[in-house]
């Protein structure tokens with residue numbers, strides 16, 4: 001077992017804050033249309049809306065007049081309009097109009113908080129920390145999202161537990177036991193782990209049951225009888241605050257994490273399958289390859305949702321057990337878990353020193 005030196009006590013770990021000075025994928029681009037969208041990240045209520053140039057704007061979701069939610073309002077030109085008395089706010093958070101001001105009254109000098117925000121790889125990324133830090137960080141790279149050689153599926157995940165339970169779940173590949181009926185991987189053995197200040201990587205040797213080398217291989221996703229196990233490398237990487245993994249040559253998984261509170265977490269699980277083995281496909285016109293990619297989008301969504309259901313059940317039980325006995329520390333034999341706990345604690349300390 002790994003020594004406990006540096007591993008935070010359970011009551012600290014399960015209430016650890018997040019380091020907000022990172023880009024968080026708060027919504028899929030397709031989730032934000034013409035109507036404002038409310039999102040939450042680490043105790044902050046935020047409203048997203050699009051201006052006429054289709055650029056995303058992000059503001060504190062609170063009207064400074066009577067503190068109702070701006071997300072209940074509507075977009076008009078460059079502004080979001082509060083539904084209650086019609087005050088308008090632009091993308092920088094300045095109040096631009098109050099419809100019933102008389103000529104002797106001036107606009108109050110109010111300004112609500114605005115957030116750096118950008119669209120990339122199919123997601124809306126928001127920087128909830130110090131805005132001056134935003135240019136020094138980048139959203140997690142997700143090259144398969146647009147690449148024609150990959151079929152992508154995505155499923156959201158909402159659950160009532162601290163985000164540390166999710167990271168531990170994602171980094172401890174021995175939990176393949178839980179998903180044995182879906183056979184995403186099996187027989188994992190930890191081979192090595194490495195870490196730096198803001199990432200941890202673990203390599204397992206594991207059985208993969210999916211080999212995408214024939215046009216009909218994709219049916220393996222739906223018909224377990226077609227699956228054949230073969231040994232391959234399974235690399236998982238916690239690249240704070242997100243996670244991604246490689247299973248053999250054909251599969252990548254990402255988990256983009258949005259901590260909401262100490263007992264609530266949201267995430268997007270993204271599955272990508274390489275079509276690299278189909279040489280003939282690559283000789284076809286780009287428009288056709290794009291059509292295939294779009295037609296196959298979310299082909300594995302049901303598979304992801306099955307995994308999510310099983311994981312959420314476990315993580316919510318862990319959270320419940322923790323709330324009933326906050327000092328209890330579980331027994332652990334996978335050294336990766338202790339490393340994850342230390343990293344979460346260190347990033348929480350960075351958050352504290354910057355407060």
Ligand code: FES
Pocket residue numbers: 063064065066067068082083084085086087
């Ligand atoms: S509460 Fe928003 S305009 Fe009055």
Ligand SMILES: [Fe+2]
Pocket residue numbers: 169175179307311
């Ligand atoms: Fe899982």
